[in-house]
Amino acid sequence: MSKPTPNSSRLADPMLDGLISEAETIISRTPATSLTRRSFLKLTGVAGGGLALAISLSPQGFAQSGTNGGLAQLNAFVRIAPDGKIYIYAVNPELGQGVKTTLPMIVAEELDARWDDVVVEQAPIDPVYGSQSAGNSRSVYSTWDPLRQAGAAARALLVAAAAQRWNVSPASLRTENSRVIKADGQSLSYGELVVAAASMEVPAEIELKDRSEYRLLGRRVGGVDNLALVTGQPLFGIDQRLPGMLYASYVRCPQFGGVARSANLDEILQMPGIADAFILEERGNATHLRSGVAIVGYSTWSVIRARRELQVDWDTSNASRLSWSESQAQAKRLAVQQGQEVVVEKGAVDAAFASARATAEGLYTYPYLSHAPLEPQNCTAWYRDGHMEIWAPTQRPNTGEVETVTGIPAASVTLHQTRVGGGFGRRQNNGYVCEAAAIAQRVNAPVKLTWTREEDMQNDYYRPGGFHAMKGAVDAQGRLSAWQDHFITFNFQGRSVNGGTLPASEFPALNLDNVRVTSTALDMGTPCLWWRAPGANGFAWVIQSFLHELAVAAGRDHREFLLEVMGERRWLDPGNANSLNTGRAIDLINLATEKAGWGESLPEGHALGLAFHFCHLGHAAHVVEVSVDANRKVSVHKVVVAADVGPIVNLSGAENQVHGCVIDALSTLAGLEITFENGVAQQSNFHNYQLLRMASAPPVIEAHFIQSDFPPTGLGEMAFPPMIPAVCNAIYAATGHRIRTLPLSREGFTV
Amino acid sequence: MPDFTFTINGQQRTVNVPDTSTPLLWVLRDTLGMVGTKFGCGIAQCGACTVHVDGQPTRSCSYPVSAAAGRDITTIEGLAQNGQLTAVQQAWIDHDVPQCGYCQAGQIMAATALLNANPNPSDADIDAAMTNLCRCGTYTRIRAAIHAVATAQGGKRA
Numbered sequence: 059m060s061k062p063t064p065n066s067s068r069l070a071d072p073m074l075d076g077l078i079s080e081a082e083t084i085i086s087r088t089p090a091t092s093l094t095r096r097s098f099l100k101l102t103g104v105a106g107g108g109l110a111l112a113i114s115l116s117p118q119g120f121a122q123s124g125t126n127g128g129l130a131q132l133n134a135f136v137r138i139a140p141d142g143k144i145y146i147y148a149v150n151p152e153l154g155q156g157v158k159t160t161l162p163m164i165v166a167e168e169l170d171a172r173w174d175d176v177v178v179e180q181a182p183i184d185p186v187y188g189s190q191s192a193g194n195s196r197s198v199y200s201t202w203d204p205l206r207q208a209g210a211a212a213r214a215l216l217v218a219a220a221a222q223r224w225n226v227s228p229a230s231l232r233t234e235n236s237r238v239i240k241a242d243g244q245s246l247s248y249g250e251l252v253v254a255a256a257s258m259e260v261p262a263e264i265e266l267k268d269r270s271e272y273r274l275l276g277r278r279v280g281g282v283d284n285l286a287l288v289t290g291q292p293l294f295g296i297d298q299r300l301p302g303m304l305y306a307s308y309v310r311c312p313q314f315g316g317v318a319r320s321a322n323l324d325e326i327l328q329m330p331g332i333a334d335a336f337i338l339e340e341r342g343n344a345t346h347l348r349s350g351v352a353i354v355g356y357s358t359w360s361v362i363r364a365r366r367e368l369q370v371d372w373d374t375s376n377a378s379r380l381s382w383s384e385s386q387a388q389a390k391r392l393a394v395q396q397g398q399e400v401v402v403e404k405g406a407v408d409a410a411f412a413s414a415r416a417t418a419e420g421l422y423t424y425p426y427l428s429h430a431p432l433e434p435q436n437c438t439a440w441y442r443d444g445h446m447e448i449w450a451p452t453q454r455p456n457t458g459e460v461e462t463v464t465g466i467p468a469a470s471v472t473l474h475q476t477r478v479g480g481g482f483g484r485r486q487n488n489g490y491v492c493e494a495a496a497i498a499q500r501v502n503a504p505v506k507l508t509w510t511r512e513e514d515m516q517n518d519y520y521r522p523g524g525f526h527a528m529k530g531a532v533d534a535q536g537r538l539s540a541w542q543d544h545f546i547t548f549n550f551q552g553r554s555v556n557g558g559t560l561p562a563s564e565f566p567a568l569n570l571d572n573v574r575v576t577s578t579a580l581d582m583g584t585p586c587l588w589w590r591a592p593g594a595n596g597f598a599w600v601i602q603s604f605l606h607e608l609a610v611a612a613g614r615d616h617r618e619f620l621l622e623v624m625g626e627r628r629w630l631d632p633g634n635a636n637s638l639n640t641g642r643a644i645d646l647i648n649l650a651t652e653k654a655g656w657g658e659s660l661p662e663g664h665a666l667g668l669a670f671h672f673c674h675l676g677h678a679a680h681v682v683e684v685s686v687d688a689n690r691k692v693s694v695h696k697v698v699v700a701a702d703v704g705p706i707v708n709l710s711g712a713e714n715q716v717h718g719c720v721i722d723a724l725s726t727l728a729g730l731e732i733t734f735e736n737g738v739a740q741q742s743n744f745h746n747y748q749l750l751r752m753a754s755a756p757p758v759i760e761a762h763f764i765q766s767d768f769p770p771t772g773l774g775e776m777a778f779p780p781m782i783p784a785v786c787n788a789i790y791a792a793t794g795h796r797i798r799t800l801p802l803s804r805e806g807f808t809v
Numbered sequence: 810m811p812d813f814t815f816t817i818n819g820q821q822r823t824v825n826v827p828d829t830s831t832p833l834l835w836v837l838r839d840t841l842g843m844v845g846t847k848f849g850c851g852i853a854q855c856g857a858c859t860v861h862v863d864g865q866p867t868r869s870c871s872y873p874v875s876a877a878a879g880r881d882i883t884t885i886e887g888l889a890q891n892g893q894l895t896a897v898q899q900a901w902i903d904h905d906v907p908q909c910g911y912c913q914a915g916q917i918m919a920a921t922a923l924l925n926a927n928p929n930p931s932d933a934d935i936d937a938a939m940t941n942l943c944r945c946g947t948y949t950r951i952r953a954a955i956h957a958v959a960t961a962q963g964g965k966r967a
Contacts, residue, residue, distance in 0.1 A: 152909075153909055154907075154908035154909030154910065154945045155908075156908070278905065279905075280902060280903075280905040281905060281907055281910075283907075283910065284901070284902045284905065284906075284907055284910075285902065287901075287907050287910040287913050287914075288885075288894065288898040288901045288902060288907075288913065288914075288917060289845070289885065289886065289888070289889055289894070289898065290843075290844075290845020290846070290884065290885030290886045290914045291845070292844045292845075293910070294847075294911060296844070296847070296848065297844040299842055299844065305839065330827055330828060331827065331828065357831070357835055357839040357840070358835050358838070358839055358848075359828065359831045359832065359835040359839070360828065362851070363828070363830075430944060431909070431911075431944060432847075432849050432855065432857060432909070432911045432912050432942065432943075432944040432945075433847070433849075433909070433911045434848065434849070477909075477910070478909065479847075479909050479910070479911030480909040480911060480944045480945060481909075482944075508848070510851060511849065511850040511851055511852070710905045711905075714905065714908055714947070714950070715908075717946055717947070717948075717949045717950070718908055718945045718946035718947065719946070720946065721943075721946025721948060721949075722944075722945075722946050725946070743850055743851075743852055743854065744850050744852070744854035744855055744942060745852060745854055749942050749944060750946075750948075751939075751940055751941075751942065751948075752935065752936055752939045752940070752941075752948045752951065752952065753936035753937075753940075755946070755948035755949065755952075756949075757932070759949055
């Protein structure tokens with residue numbers, strides 16, 4: 059049976075299947091112990107294919123022991139065809155973070171490829187690739203070394219082939235723009251050399267470029283899908299179309315954990331354009347397939363109309379009763395005491411409070427949030443002849459969950475990765491994929507499931523809300539002398555939720571002598587999920603706002619106070635990329651404040667706010683200039699961001715991520731909250747979950763990068779957290795009003 | 810069953826749509842297979858579904874197919890002619906506007922309508938016309954791209 063081709067799938071390299079099977083063969087025939095620690099394998103069997111390398115993104119290269127050997131570590135391919143085209147396969151989902159452009163740039167740099175020769179293709183989802191997920195801003199960090207090595211190895215083979223052809227030493231040759239160039243100026247294109255290069259031995263030592271030699275990295279390169287995007291080509295999950303395709307809607311209980319007992323299915327079946335309607339029971343667990351009612355019809359509109367008439371009798375005896383107002387009342391009661399669990403206890407906190415020159419305290423509250431990616435959850439599935447084929451806009455391709463839900467062995471599930479219309483963490487959960495598969499299993503046709511926006515917002519897995527009862531002290535010299543935080547968070551069915559745990563290493567605990575951090579978790583029945591810069595998206599606001607409170611209490615300049623807390627220039631845990639480097643922090647705080655004109659005179663009514671945060675291996679400092687009118691309308695005039703993520707790969711992408719983080723954070727600060735009553739989210743669509751629009755976006759966002767040889771990391775998360783406290787600190791500077799509850803609308807402010 | 814005839818991207822099309830309340834969005838996407846126009850909210854809030862109806866930017870998720878009969882409709886697929894991008898599309902590429910890209914078809918349709926009506930828009934004009942949501946936060950580059958088109962065309966109509 060030939061596999062169908064969806065209309066969105068641009069023609070994949072016909073050589074790819076051959077490359078995969080050759081790599082599989084080499085790895086399976088070679089004992090794991092004899093595979094090198096190298097990150098690539100040269101493939102030779104692709105007749106007419108040119109020069110191809112398989113790349114492992116594992117730190118162990120292909121020399122991974124265990125049942126899978128190196129096979130599960132095979133992550134990417136590069137192929138240089140005889141016509142000079144350079145195919146680089148993107149294995150990770152593109153969600154707007156730019157990896158489909160950024161990662162191939164790394165290969166192209168070391169290969170000295172002309173960027174116009176590079177064709178980037180989305181690789182299929184295959185167990186052969188190991189993990190193909192996107193998250194935690196780790197794509198560049200985890201692939202930086204292997205992708206550079208693969209590019210450099212391919213270049214070395216091409217140089218060796220040219221050296222043989224000209225009978226000169228490889229060292230006498232240089233490469234540029236997909237050509238090998240001889241000292242006398244003669245040159246050969248990579249395409250002319252690939253056949254010979256494929257038979258060369260990979261040199262034992264592969265030299266990587268110094269950062270100063272980069273020609274492509276650090277430049278502004280446009281997204282590889284831009285032309286397709288601006289002309290409306292089908293790229294996204296929701297764009298899939300198959301012959302004879304049906305359309306589905308799936309209705310879940312608005313309270314998580316509610317179970318469908320019965321529904322007016324007979325009535326729904328009588329409605330125009332409806333082909334089928336049935337109840338599905340929970341399978342796997344509720345985060346895989348929730349109990350609900352499927353409606354299948356001949357157009358998206360016919361199933362949307364039918365779902366409006368659907369009446370379901372829900373058994374809510376085990377459903378969530380989460381109430382945000384009750385949670386707030388509980389937090390207020392708990393705030394006056396210490397938490398049940400000790401996160402950090404060091405020094406003499408009580409003595410420091412007793413001898414303080416000044417103290418500050420307050421309860422900080424931030425709400426639940428929905429991810430609200432603009433492409434609603436959707437998935438297309440086709441079950442036939444025992445085989446399930448799926449097209450999914452997911453952040454975490456996974457066929458095992460489909461097996462759990464449908465009983466179809468993962469080996470008989472083919473998953474196609476589509477472009478993703480925004481992730482923000484939401485698509486780490488594959489419930490919509492499982493739903494589509496379960497519906498397709500019942501329907502004798504391909505079927506596309508599309509969630510309505512209301513379902514997307516009310517059946518989300520949310521950013522957990524949280525509360526921090528803060529108390530701090532400054533001593534006679536005006537130095538920060540005690541720090542206390544009682545973090546009140548949430549558990550889901552007795553277990554901590556994603557993004558709801560405060561690490562003991564969180565700033566400024568490691569920078570201070572007297573620290574007490576405790577936590578208490580309130581149990582609830584609504585699950586949560588990673589949300590852009592998990593944890594940090596709430597913690598940074600609390601910590602950086604409260605540091606400003608203490609600077610004010612001490613009568614000190616905020617910048618000077620923050621630099622003093624950083625202390626000596628040092629890497630707190632040298633060599634650990636997850637550890638704060640105060641030297642990098644100090645440089646960024648200095649750069650951001652200098653660029654923003656800290657301490658200089660500002661227009662009448664304008665004020666600056668500063669904040670710093672370290673997370674996702676990235677350091678960032680933001681300074682925001684605001685003014686606030688008599689009606690508490692906040693105008694953000696300018697945002698200056700200083701960031702250090704090591705070397706910048708794609709400057710255009712880097713700037714875009716900074717802009718996105720700044721605007722998303724301002725949007726979140728201004729008005730976003732999901733409140734619950736009796737387990738039901740009270741917000742349902744963009745009319746009452748109001749994302750920021752163009753008119754409120756800052757007119758000026760400056761992104762300044764300090765580039766270094768520290769390991770690179772992504773910018774899609776780390777540039778978010780400092781923005782919210784920087785704005786709140788600026789509002790304080792302008793008005794004397796301290797924001798302790800988010801969003802701003804709760805304190806009567808608008809943006 | 811009712812037939813509706815209208816012009817889409819210069820071609821006359823007749824579609825048979827049983828339910829006359831069907832929004833134009835779903836006729837484009839499901840009936841005609843033109844999926845460049847996107848579904849985002851279904852209540853005319855986000856603008857991902859923006860098309861031109863007789864030149865006016867229109868949120869097709871909330872515009873019934875019956876209202877479209879006899880009208881001239883342009884979608885994102887109809888902007889480029891013979892592979893030649895419009896100035897707005899080219900500006901989107903030159904400024905590397907998209908992140909996830911999902912909203913950008915609607916943004917481009919809104920910007921095109923704005924520049925057709927007002928070849929040299931001020932920031933305030935842009936704020937008023939560009940009410941489409943971008944969840945990724947590409948507003949800074951969208952504004953720059955619109956200004957770049959206006960400057961390149963010397964304030965003349967596109």
